[in-house]
Amino acid sequence: MGEAQVSLRHLYRVFTKPEHQDSKLAQIEQHLSDNILDFLSQHVVTKKTSLEEIEQDFSDSRVPESPEFVSSHAESLLDKLVAHSVNTYSPTFIGHMTSALPYFHLPLSKLMVGLNQNLVKIETSKAFTPLERQVLGMMHNLVYDEDEAFYQRYLHSALHSLGAFCSGGTIANITALWVARNKALGPQKGFAGVSREGLAAAYRHYGINNLGLMCSKRGHYSLSKAVDALGIGRQQLLALPCPTQTLKPEDALKAGKAYQEAGNQLLAIVGVGGTTETGHVDPLDELADVANELGCWFHVDAAWGGATLFSKQYRHKLKGIERADSVTIDAHKQMYVPMGAGMALFKDPENANVVRHHAQYILREGSKDLGATTLEGSRNGMAMMVYSSLHIFGRRGYELLIDQSIEKAKTFADMINRHPDFELITTPTLSLLTYRVCPKAIQARLKVAADDEINALNQTLDRLVVNVQKLQREAGKSFVSRTRLEIPGYPDRSVTVFRVVLANPLTTHHDLAAILAEQHMIASGTSDWQDLEDGKYSLTA
Amino acid sequence: MGEAQVSLRHLYRVFTKPEHQDSKLAQIEQHLSDNILDFLSQHVVTKKTSLEEIEQDFSDSRVPESPEFVSSHAESLLDKLVAHSVNTYSPTFIGHMTSALPYFHLPLSKLMVGLNQNLVKIETSKAFTPLERQVLGMMHNLVYDEDEAFYQRYLHSALHSLGAFCSGGTIANITALWVARNKALGPQKGFAGVSREGLAAAYRHYGINNLGLMCSKRGHYSLSKAVDALGIGRQQLLALPCPTQTLKPEDALKAGKAYQEAGNQLLAIVGVGGTTETGHVDPLDELADVANELGCWFHVDAAWGGATLFSKQYRHKLKGIERADSVTIDAHKQMYVPMGAGMALFKDPENANVVRHHAQYILREGSKDLGATTLEGSRNGMAMMVYSSLHIFGRRGYELLIDQSIEKAKTFADMINRHPDFELITTPTLSLLTYRVCPKAIQARLKVAADDEINALNQTLDRLVVNVQKLQREAGKSFVSRTRLEIPGYPDRSVTVFRVVLANPLTTHHDLAAILAEQHMIASGTSDWQDLEDGKYSLTA
CATH class of the missing domain: 3.90.1150.10 (Aspartate Aminotransferase, domain 1)
Structure with a gap:
């Protein structure tokens, strides 16, 4: 493998001069642009190679000492990596939730990386900040369908948030439940709130033994990560049996009451809008009633199924989602956006304030910096991909895809x-x-x-x-x-x-x-x- | 703006036929490839436009009803978004941590999106899983410099983890402290551990009032998010004054002892390897001694400064980092990788097991699925960008850049x-x-x-x-x-x-x-x- 020259001059070139159009990397790029299916079928090897064999190619733990020419590196990427990756575009690979993407995401991804914005703050993202807020507003509108005045008031308000853009559905679920937790155990006379005083103090102040989260056994594994990370504990994830694949409202009500009577507080019921394993939708409307009766938060994990709302024919399957306090939707699933586009939406634009954070040099009070209410800090401009998809497909395009x-x-x-x-x-x-x-x-x-x-x-x-x-x-x-x-x-x-x-x-x-x-x-x-x-x-x- | 035809046939085209090479989007792409600095200086408007003015272009909360032609959409992206984005490539924009990127990331980002792998599990990522493990191994090696046998044993072990690849430094810090928390309050006779029983039960079992996290006032705002989300409470973030910009070991020791004597447990000391505001490095070696004396976890947030380890001349500034239980490094900062490449590294490859999670259809026991120990679920193949950068720059290339x-x-x-x-x-x-x-x-x-x-x-x-x-x-x-x-x-x-x-x-x-x-x-x-x-x-x- 060629050893590239190590000099500032060479490095400066890597930043300022594109690869020659006949270079290997340029060829790869051209092939992707011309016919991605052909590229994948030509380069992704279909014969069985064991993981252990593949690992041989990735077994050196030392940082390479000397630079390598881009073209020889590109050659080795094809041989070692692309050859043994998964052809997610293949029409006969129907075992997972990643699929072919529309062509326009290839050039757009280049634009996103080229602009290299950081959406944590306006200073490094400018128009991307209102864009992301608009995308969250559109998705909020799709779910909650509030009136024009509502969105005029909240869409760009520095003091409100219609949702949080996240790297994926897991962070979206954690964000939603973080907000739910801080809201449930908020400040009162003599108590500064769980955000400031912590969970143990909150339990003492509110006089509760445990905080619980309820879902069916088909609830996503991210809920288990969430109760662990948020300090609630995995034992307090009340995952009810669901032989028919959905959470029965009467079971939820009964279990919730029993839990409360034992001196516990039920934090939230999570209804699933398309389970990962079978695609079933919990009876959201009835579960909203149950949450209401139990006095807890109602979260809907519609990471997969949320896009069904684009379809006039099928959106009724998610009836009741508009009553959820928070909703998770992944644009990288049925909205055909590249991996990395989760969203947590909040019915009440005040709610995200319970996790709001300010700092001196960033996220200053009164600023519209998105990082003030997201769990993540620095983030890329993936919202642009969702924005473009919403425009290029439109509701009617997505409807056709869903149908x-x-x-x-x-x-x-x-x-x-x-x-x-x-x-x-x-x-x-x-x-x-x-x-x-x-x-x-x-x-x-x-x-x-x-x-x-x-x-x-x-x-x-x-x-x-x-x-x-x-x-x-x-x-x-x-x-x-x-x-x-x-x-x-x-x-x-x-x-x-x-x-x-x-x-x-x-x-x-x-x-x-x-x-x-x-x-x-x-x-x-x-x-x-x-x-x-x-x-x-x-x-x- | 043109209204594109809504038909399955049209939609199928979006997935199967690339944009014509004379189309607007193809022109944008070509311009980016040919001369990104020229593209940016031509399209990013430098004159002042107020955020309120920009928001006008992103003020409609309705999902567009009808599809739009890709080319007319690309035109509007240029006018509304690119024009009012931040030129992070500009050599005179020296107020933030995003900068120009090497050219090769443009075609690589297209390859990443084209492959659309999901690194949560092997089924949807195959060779990307060992690749990501190797990248984490290389970074582990850079920090901890263990011997060859160590990496042979752990790099691809299904039961161990050298680190977690994350969307950014905030998630990396949260992940590291999540592991620290679960390790500190682990299972004992009569107690199933904080992961299962939750934080309040853990405090009762261990007989502690509070769990605390110590850093200097220059500690990153993500630490405040972390103590909130993890249930520890923002009041328990002991951010010590640091008029000289670094955490004084004697202050840390004194404050730590006082905290412990008050019936609290100090979870961790966080040393900063390059503060966001001034670039100062805490005295890591001495802080490791303090953490040792206090019997707590030692985390180093080297999101910014970690890459200094590539430089023989300057790596001594981070002396002591190799004694940290966990380290955060962002490749999207001084490793010039596009936004979205944080890493949490663990000195002891056993430690991530305290957050390990299994499920039936995914992350099965004994599998090498990366999602079993990451906070995030579905993730993209960003590790490839770090892998390629490590090869194309090599240690010596990065050394020159750092120097x-x-x-x-x-x-x-x-x-x-x-x-x-x-x-x-x-x-x-x-x-x-x-x-x-x-x-x-x-x-x-x-x-x-x-x-x-x-x-x-x-x-x-x-x-x-x-x-x-x-x-x-x-x-x-x-x-x-x-x-x-x-x-x-x-x-x-x-x-x-x-x-x-x-x-x-x-x-x-x-x-x-x-x-x-x-x-x-x-x-x-x-x-x-x-x-x-x-x-x-x-x-x-």
Whole structure:
């Protein structure tokens, strides 16, 4: 590998002279611009390489001593990194929430990096600050639909905040619950508030044993991180069982009352607007009633499903979200923005003030610096990507994208239902669904068998699903993910299922049929399948 | 503005067909590639536009109903956003920590967005996971310099973590202190640990009144956010006075002991490796001794100064950093990586396990998914930018960049010292310095005047500095920032100073001389200057 000259003159060039247009890096860039699908299919290697093999290329812990030429480095990036990355644009990789992005984000990302703004304060972001506030206002409007006067008053107010732009949904959830916590344990006579005095003092002042957070077992893992980081404790995450994948309002009310009667304070109920595992939406409107009755905060984690609000046909699925005190939406999910665009929205523009912070040289009192109420400090101009997407797609464009995803999921559910050897486990509410491979005869047997036999069959089927998922992934043509779910039919245990996210607009019905066919072919070649067909599954496996 | 066609066919095009090479967006991209300085000087308007005026362009809170053509949108981005953004590449904008970036980050950012990996798990990032671990290992190595066997053992271990990649220094500081907190209040017989049982239960179990965090008054505002979010309370941030800009070890020891004797537990001492306001470095080695004596965690916030370790000549300024339990370094500061690249490093690779989290469908036990120990969930592939920079610059390249920054700061300090009407307030330790404009006669007067007169003079000078900074910013040619500092000469109050960060490699000595000349010209035209010269400053202003 070439060793570049170490001189200030050389370094100055790196800052002032672009790469030659025939250079390797310029070629990569051109290929990305001309045809990203072709670039990815040419450079991302599909054959199985073990993680251990890949790690060999990233095993030196020493900082390289000497500079390397950009072009030889670009060559090595292609070989070592791009070759073994994941082709998230592939229409047959439907196992995760990242997908193809619209082309315009490629040049825009260059513009964002070129401008290199820092949104923590106006001094280093200027127009990006009102832009980000407008983006948060538009998303607030989408969720809460307040009147024109409301937005005129609050959109650019230095004393208010309609939301916080974050690196992702986890920080958005933590931010929302941080605000909820500080609001619930705020200042009173003789107590300066949890923000200043801390959690233990707050518990003493308010006379509570514990603060709790309620959600269903399908609540996102970030909630567990949140209760840990915020000092509430993971044991106080009341994750209620949900065999039907959603939080039952009557269960929530009952558990909430019992919790309060034991001398605890319920901080918040979190309703999920599209669970990560199955895409189910909690009954938000009823949960808002429950939160109201219990006197707690209501947060909706709509990181995935929030964009459904763009669709006139499907926005009713999130009915009640407008009653939430705070809402999380990730633009890098169904809004097709590059990774790094989470948002926490606040119904009441006063609420973020409970975490407001000022300093001498930055975030001065009365300034509009965004960093005064965000958990993060320095942040990039990712809000521009959301702004541009909102304009280039418009509500109607997003509506089409959302509608086609949901309809594609319905179509895939139909394919699975019609196929004798597959079993649909959860019906798509949004664009996610789960299913498993299961020979027709076994499906029939499961309906009549005794518990012991059901358990034995399910254990074999679990193994089969794990195996098929793994072999399909390794074959490299397509990818679905897997998870374990409690489901109504098998109350005593969970089953392993394929999990599919139909977000990529490039995925066709033909792709879906091919994925199913491949899974069937793989499954029927396994010994588990043979055993199931032969009735040789063990009752005590 | 054109209304784009709303059809699935049109939307599909946005995902599959690049913009035509003559389109506006392609032109913007080409201009950025060819000559970013020219692009910025052509499009970023330097004349003063008030924030209120800019807000007019971002005042509509409604989501646009119909799609817009990419090209007409690009046109409007230029007019409304780029025109009123901050030219962070400008060599005369030396008031903040963002600067020009090397050219190669432009195409790399496109590659990063094009690959759209999600580093929360291997499934959606594959080679990016070992790459990020290697980057963290290299930075760990730079700080801690452990032996080869250490890195062989831990770099890719699923059960260990050398650090956490974060969106920025604030999240890195919070992550480090989260780990410190969970480690300090860990599980014992009869107590499941603060992570599970929460902070109030932990205080009861450990029999402590409060948990405290110690730093100097120059500690970053993120520490205040951290103690709030982590439930410790802002009152427990023991920010000690530091008229000499650094935390005195004897003060820290004394305050720490007093705190402990009052029934409190000191969680951590935070040493700063380059304060945001003056670039001073706390006496890290001595503070490590103090932390040792007090039995608490030692964290070093080297978000700004960490990169000084690349320089053989100056790395001694951070002596003692290798004794820190955790260290924060931002690659988007002196490593010239785009915004969004913070890192928290852990001396002991076991420690991050106190925040480890598993879930069914992700971050499974035994997996190497990075999301298991980071505060954030979904994250982009920014580690690639750090990886590439480490290779393209190499240690020796970074050394040159660091050395020239520090030397430039020294040169500027000399210029200020030589100028009769300027007063250097803090000498540069790294590449930051502070100073103020002050007529020669007044400098002499300050040395002999009584306290009342000193106060009156300083109040007038404060007003002068604020005014000059504002007028210079509005003139649009150059930008320095300002802050308020306690300084040894004026024990009863703070003074307002110009703050300069000499990070931009494009800044020349000529630029610095011009900035000083402009400030002098502006200052001498003000009425405050005239009053000072005429001895008309009020003693009771």
